[in-house]
Amino acid sequence: xxxxxVSANREDGDMRVPALGMASVGAAAERAGHDTRLxxxxxxxxxxxxxxxxIADFGPDAIGISVRNIDNQCMRHPRFLLDQARDAVALCRExxxxxxxLGGAGYSILPGPILEYLGxxxxxxxxGERGFPELLARIGAGLDPGALPGLYRAGGEGGAPCAxxxxxxxxxxxxxxxxxRSLAGAADAPVPVQSRRGCPLACSYCSTPTIEGRxxxxxxxxxxxxxxxxxxxxxxRRFYFVDNTFNLPADYAADLCGAILRARLDVDWRCIxxxxxxxxxxxxxxxxxxxxxxxxxxxxxxxxxxxxxxxxYDPVEVRLASERLRHAGIAxxxxxxxxxxxxxxxxxxxxxxxxxxxxxxSLMITIGVRIYPGTxxxxxxxxxxxxxxxxxxxxxxxxxxxxxxxxxxxxAAERQSRNPGWIL
Numbered sequence: 001x002x003x004x005x006v007s008a009n010r011e012d013g014d015m016r017v018p019a020l021g022m023a024s025v026g027a028a029a030e031r032a033g034h035d036t037r038l039x040x041x042x043x044x045x046x047x048x049x050x051x052x053x054x055i056a057d058f059g060p061d062a063i064g065i066s067v068r069n070i071d072n073q074c075m076r077h078p079r080f081l082l083d084q085a086r087d088a089v090a091l092c093r094e095x096x097x098x099x100x101x102l103g104g105a106g107y108s109i110l111p112g113p114i115l116e117y118l119g120x121x122x123x124x125x126x127x128g129e130r131g132f133p134e135l136l137a138r139i140g141a142g143l144d145p146g147a148l149p150g151l152y153r154a155g156g157e158g159g160a161p162c163a164x165x166x167x168x169x170x171x172x173x174x175x176x177x178x179x180x181r182s183l184a185g186a187a188d189a190p191v192p193v194q195s196r197r198g199c200p201l202a203c204s205y206c207s208t209p210t211i212e213g214r215x216x217x218x219x220x221x222x223x224x225x226x227x228x229x230x231x232x233x234x235x236x237r238r239f240y241f242v243d244n245t246f247n248l249p250a251d252y253a254a255d256l257c258g259a260i261l262r263a264r265l266d267v268d269w270r271c272i273x274x275x276x277x278x279x280x281x282x283x284x285x286x287x288x289x290x291x292x293x294x295x296x297x298x299x300x301x302x303x304x305x306x307x308x309x310x311x312x313y314d315p316v317e318v319r320l321a322s323e324r325l326r327h328a329g330i331a332x333x334x335x336x337x338x339x340x341x342x343x344x345x346x347x348x349x350x351x352x353x354x355x356x357x358x359x360x361x362s363l364m365i366t367i368g369v370r371i372y373p374g375t376x377x378x379x380x381x382x383x384x385x386x387x388x389x390x391x392x393x394x395x396x397x398x399x400x401x402x403x404x405x406x407x408x409x410x411x412a413a414e415r416q417s418r419n420p421g422w423i424l
Contacts, residue, residue, distance in 0.1 A: 001140045003029050004060035006051065006092075007040045008085035009068040018042075018182030020192040020242070021104055022066040023174035025128040031172050032133035040182045041088065048091060055095040062136055063092050064128075066104035067114060075339075075368030075398040076409070082106075082117060082394070089118045099139060103128040108211045109372060111152045112159060113394045125150040126162030126211070127197075129171040164212070168197065168219040173227045176234050183236070190240035190270065191231050195224045195256060199244045201274070202310045204376035205340065205369050205399075208244050216245075218252055221259035232265055239269040246271035246294075247278055254282055257289035268292045275321035276313045283328040293331040293361075296322065300336065301354025302347040309340065310376065315354055322358045331361040338408050340369045341380045343401040348408055352415050362421040365412045367405065368398040 005026050007019035019040050029036045037058050044050040055063075065088055072079040085102075092100050102123035107114050111125040122145065124131045131150055138145050145151060149163035165171055183189050196218040199208045228239060247253045260267070270293040271286075298318040300306050306314055325332050336355055338348050355363055371378050371386075373393050381387045381399050391397065409424075416422040 001034050001061040001136055002058055003034045003036045003062050003064065003136065004054060004058055004098075005029075005036065005038050005064040005066065006054075006088055007038075007042065007066045007068070008088045009042055009066070009081075010047065010084050011042075011069060011072070011081060017068070018179045018189075018192060019066055019068070020174070020179065020194065021068075021128070022064070023178040024171065025064065025066075025103060025132050026178055027172040027174040028129035028133050029136065032136065034133070034136060038178055041084075043182055048087075051088060051091055052095055055092065060096060060098045062101060062139060063096060063098050064101045064103060064132065065089060065092070065118075065120065067102055067107040067118075068104050070106045070109065070114070070394065071370070071396040073366070073370045073396070075370075075396075075400065075405070078396045080395060082114065086118050089120050093119070101132070101135065103132065105211050108150075108162075109207050110394055111150075112156065113392060115152050115154060117394060119154075121154055122158075123152045124148070125152065126213075127165060127171075130163070130165055162213070164198070164215070164217065166215075166217055168217050169223050173219075173223070176231050176236075180234060180236075190238040191228075191236050192242045193224065193228065193239050193269075194242050195219050195221075196243050196252070200248060201245065201312065204308065204310045204380075205337070205372070206375065207372040210372070210374055212244075216248065221252075221256040224256060225259040225263045225265065228260070228265060228267065229263060232267060237267050239267055241269060241271035244272055245274045247273050247282065248276070250277040250279070250282055254285055257282075257285045257291075260289040265290070270294060272297065273321070273325075274313070275318040278321045278324055280324050280327070283324040283330065287328040287330050291330055293333060294325060295335065296325070296332050296360070297335040300338075300347070301351035305340070305342055305347055305351075308342045309337075318354075319358065322360070326359075332358070334358065334360045334363040336363065336365045337369060338365065338367045338412065339400045339404055341377065341399065341401070343404060343408075345404065345407055345411070348404070348411055352411060356415065356419065360421065362423065363419070365416070365422065365424045367408045367412065367424075368400045371397045371399055 041047040100120040108125040152158045197212045198216045267290045273294040
């Protein structure tokens with residue numbers, strides 16, 4: 001079959017984010033024998049014309065549309081982003097009779113409501129590398145798609161539980177040619193690398209377990225490094241490990257760093273780190289392997305709030321991890337999340353004082369917690385009457401500790417004025 005995959009995301013933000021997930025699904029479709037084309041609307045100056053041309057020139061038998069983001073997760077200035085994908089679906093409907101199939105991280109959070117809102121035919125929640133080729137095979141054979149894991153169909157049919165591949169080495173990594181054009185014109189944009197999926201943490205606000213599951217599943221370090229080497233051969237040397245918890249498990253992180261060193265890759269990279277299980281030895285090993293910056297999402301400086309968020313660490317461990325990173329020469333970008341359940345002006349000041357004391361290179365402050373289905377924050381919000389029991393969380397809804405929004409913004413802005421690396 002001729003398969004056109006479209007990334008509908010148009011949000012460039014501070015860092016170019018090429019469509020790694022879509023390219024991975026495209027690689028799986030190619031492996032299954034399908035003629036596959038990718039279109040990243042992020043890089044198209046005239047996205048409508050580019051999509052019309054792709055459909056006219058290629059004549060797809062099936063069209064997949066990747067949904068990366070639902071909204072910008074900003075309470076004070078919210079932007080609903082699904083209309084980008086909705087426009088793409090409508091144009092595909094006008095230009096082609098091919099079935100339209102949704103996927104992507106954003107889609108997996110609310111698959112049924114998003115399918116209905118966008119007006120597509122089907123969608124696959126969770127990992128698409130296995131489910132999408134199976135769906136194409138059934139469509140190509142003229143068979144009913146049945147109850148494939150994670151498959152949703154228009155009209156409310158389907159919704160079978162997602163199935164996660166345990167050994168990620170079974171899934172192909174996309175050839176750099178499938179992503180290189182997405183990075184054209186963005187010389188400083190890093191190549192995204194995903195070495196593992198799934199998050200073992202139970203953070204009260206997070207949608208990651210819905211998307212990837214709670215069990216950590218890995219690629220072999222050798223497979224990851226071989227893929228990075230293919231990129232370096234094409235002239236790329238900056239990478240971003242998009243794993244939610246690079247240092248969990250710690251022994252895998254050490255093995256991955258060792259594989260990078262053995263391959264003698266001349267690369268710089270950043271990652272997302274949890275402030276637990278970070279020994280001085282691991283921090284030094286990361287630095288020697290090319291790690292230059294970490295995203296250190298500690299979220300609060302209050303021990304009580306961290307417990308309420310379900311975090312497996314306290315401020316003492318955050319400070320220890322921060323100091324070990326600093327000693328290793330790795331820059332630290334911290335994250336604070338203010339306004340959640342239990343927040344008071346006193347705990348907010350405690351968090352801001354704590355963040356200031358760490359002397360981080362940069363800090364991102366988010367005020368207000370996006371409410372996602374199935375999270376503890378959603379249950380708490382219902383209990384407080386912030387949202388109703390049947391609230392549709394497709395359009396962004398936020399939890400904010402009562403009466404604190406303006407005060408938190410004022411406190412954060414005052415601290416930002418004397419900390420040039422802070423972002424609000």
